[in-house]
Amino acid sequence: MTDDPLRMYLVLLRGAVGELSRAGALAGAAAVACVREFADDPTMAEWLPRPGKVCLRARTESQWRQVLELPHTLAGDAAAALPPRRRSERGPLLERLQAMSTELEPPPETPRPGDGVRYLINPELQMSSGKTIAQIAHAAVMAADALPDWARAGCPAQVLAPDEPTFAGACAREDLAAKVVDAGLTEVAPGTVTVLALAPPAPARA
Numbered sequence: 001m002t003d004d005p006l007r008m009y010l011v012l013l014r015g016a017v018g019e020l021s022r023a024g025a026l027a028g029a030a031a032v033a034c035v036r037e038f039a040d041d042p043t044m045a046e047w048l049p050r051p052g053k054v055c056l057r058a059r060t061e062s063q064w065r066q067v068l069e070l071p072h073t074l075a076g077d078a079a080a081a082l083p084p085r086r087r088s089e090r091g092p093l094l095e096r097l098q099a100m101s102t103e104l105e106p107p108p109e110t111p112r113p114g115d116g117v118r119y120l121i122n123p124e125l126q127m128s129s130g131k132t133i134a135q136i137a138h139a140a141v142m143a144a145d146a147l148p149d150w151a152r153a154g155c156p157a158q159v160l161a162p163d164e165p166t167f168a169g170a171c172a173r174e175d176l177a178a179k180v181v182d183a184g185l186t187e188v189a190p191g192t193v194t195v196l197a198l199a200p201p202a203p204a205r206a
Helices: 020-037 042-047 061-068 091-096 129-146 148-152 164-171
Strands: 006-013 053-058 073-075 079-086 117-121 157-160 176-181 193-198
Touching (some): 006 020, 006 042, 006 061, 006 129, 020 079, 020 117, 020 157, 042 079, 053 129, 129 148, 129 176, 129 193, 164 176
Parallel strands (some): 006 053
Antiparallel strands (some): 006 079, 073 079, 117 193, 176 193
């Protein structure tokens, strides 16, 4: 494996989103949009088999405006995804941005009413906000392959922090839209399941 792998860079504007659930949902939508927008880029095809992501924060409005001058896709007004590039090719702006580590309000344990994918975070892990957001984005990209209509609808989603029995039970489901198994390069051990994506619930029959 190269020591200069391709990474998709996710950038969040500091202070614009205070909840991890919202930040994760936006980053997931931006990442899926990026894969679709830049599908014809040969770099994207090279990246997809090992779709690593890095989550950064823009500390100021000036940094955020500079991020938006780069090729990107945007979700809401606070999350951008930049198409994959090698670490050595980040450029001065991305080199200046810090890793996302802002403490965000934790997700709820149970879902609210509404449609969309439900991302479940492994409750046994203590991941930084940036790591968690990157893992959610990874689940979103995986889920988009299984749920093309959801991807076309803009990837509406909720992020949940279930209890351990609920997460363990969900891991065993056969209808998962995505199960993220981490490579163990940062924060967690190799083979750790970090995030699950559950398909949107079927609409209730009249």
